[in-house]
Amino acid sequence: MTTKLEFVDLKSQYAALKVRMAERMQRVLDHGQYIMGPEVKELEDQLARYTGAKHCVTVASGTEALLIALMALGLKPGDEVITTPFTFAATAEMIVLLGGVPVFVDIEPDTCNIDATLIEARVTARTVAIMPVSLYGQVADMDAINAIAVRHGLAVIEDAAQSFGATYRGRKSCNLATFGCTSFFPSKPLGCYGDGGAMFTNDDRLAQACREIRVHGQSARYVHTRVGVGGRMDTLQCAVVLAKLERFEWEIAQRLALGRRYAELLADLPGVTLLGVRADRDCVWAQYTVLVERRAEVQADLLAQGIPTAVHYPKPVHHQPAYAQPGGAENCPVSVAAGARVLSLPMSADLSHADQERVVRALRAALAT
Numbered sequence: 001m002t003t004k005l006e007f008v009d010l011k012s013q014y015a016a017l018k019v020r021m022a023e024r025m026q027r028v029l030d031h032g033q034y035i036m037g038p039e040v041k042e043l044e045d046q047l048a049r050y051t052g053a054k055h056c057v058t059v060a061s062g063t064e065a066l067l068i069a070l071m072a073l074g075l076k077p078g079d080e081v082i083t084t085p086f087t088f089a090a091t092a093e094m095i096v097l098l099g100g101v102p103v104f105v106d107i108e109p110d111t112c113n114i115d116a117t118l119i120e121a122r123v124t125a126r127t128v129a130i131m132p133v134s135l136y137g138q139v140a141d142m143d144a145i146n147a148i149a150v151r152h153g154l155a156v157i158e159d160a161a162q163s164f165g166a167t168y169r170g171r172k173s174c175n176l177a178t179f180g181c182t183s184f185f186p187s188k189p190l191g192c193y194g195d196g197g198a199m200f201t202n203d204d205r206l207a208q209a210c211r212e213i214r215v216h217g218q219s220a221r222y223v224h225t226r227v228g229v230g231g232r233m234d235t236l237q238c239a240v241v242l243a244k245l246e247r248f249e250w251e252i253a254q255r256l257a258l259g260r261r262y263a264e265l266l267a268d269l270p271g272v273t274l275l276g277v278r279a280d281r282d283c284v285w286a287q288y289t290v291l292v293e294r295r296a297e298v299q300a301d302l303l304a305q306g307i308p309t310a311v312h313y314p315k316p317v318h319h320q321p322a323y324a325q326p327g328g329a330e331n332c333p334v335s336v337a338a339g340a341r342v343l344s345l346p347m348s349a350d351l352s353h354a355d356q357e358r359v360v361r362a363l364r365a366a367l368a369t
């Protein structure tokens, strides 16, 4: 019988961290400050130091981070935010939730990140922000995007849900824009054991706004200065991330090396197109994604060989019923084409070379049938 590989191997990660994880979590159970306990600030300090950003504010999820960032910027109904349709729905969802209008700009065919050269033509008098996504763990052309934002007086929110730990021109993802928003969903490069997220900024006023918004807009206990949300990250989840940070540098090095190794092993495989990684940045491969033809058949064949795969994402957001815009379905053809071909292979810091070779052998066999 073929054994099934893990798509994201969190079990090996837990085995490596078991003792420290138990200590970290026990400490929280002993002091009992489950909400806004000391681990919250400890984690925020460590993450701010890691990214180089002046402020880190932990929040309940990556989705909540995007919501709070838009609220802190004062997004109003009818305001436009330029973003990519080739992302998880949460990116556009939070814009729409606040009454804003996502303006979808197509992606580059090789990186699947927003095509910065197409952004400026879509800026209007109603545009307030640009929200690029660092898809699969690679930052988009952030310097070009920031330059457009400066020219038009816009904010930039990096949806860095998939890219914590990535580097762009010597700087860290999450510290490249007005806001960087990340997710600690368990399968992300830095995950917790439930939901969690964080936002980063160098702006004191915006950081204060975020801190207030995440606790129902309170500037002091029972002083509700603004409308907010219940958006805190639990102390226990902060303790989990603190334990995981102890080997995070090793994990990022592993992810980078495994990404390079996948590229070498897959280089001569007909029917597989690798995604491009720009020379001035890296990709931490939240998902190791390639482009293939006949995807459904390839996936079924791989599964029969014990190799689980996933599709991030089959349909761009502007083709989803909730986000369809008049005349919008035909837009962004590169995103639509990518949605039909992307395939994510097993990836995690603990993926062994033997298992990685097994994935590539299975893919070779699937493509040959």
Ligand SMILES: Cc1ncc(COP(=O)(O)O)c(C=O)c1O
Residues within 6 Å of the ligand: 061, 062, 063, 064, 087, 088, 090, 091, 133, 159, 161, 162, 182, 183, 184, 185, 195, 196, 197
């Ligand atoms: C690009 C992107 N944005 C936002 C999110 C939302 O993060 P969370 O699941 O922590 O709410 C995700 C998570 O899947 C994501 O991949």
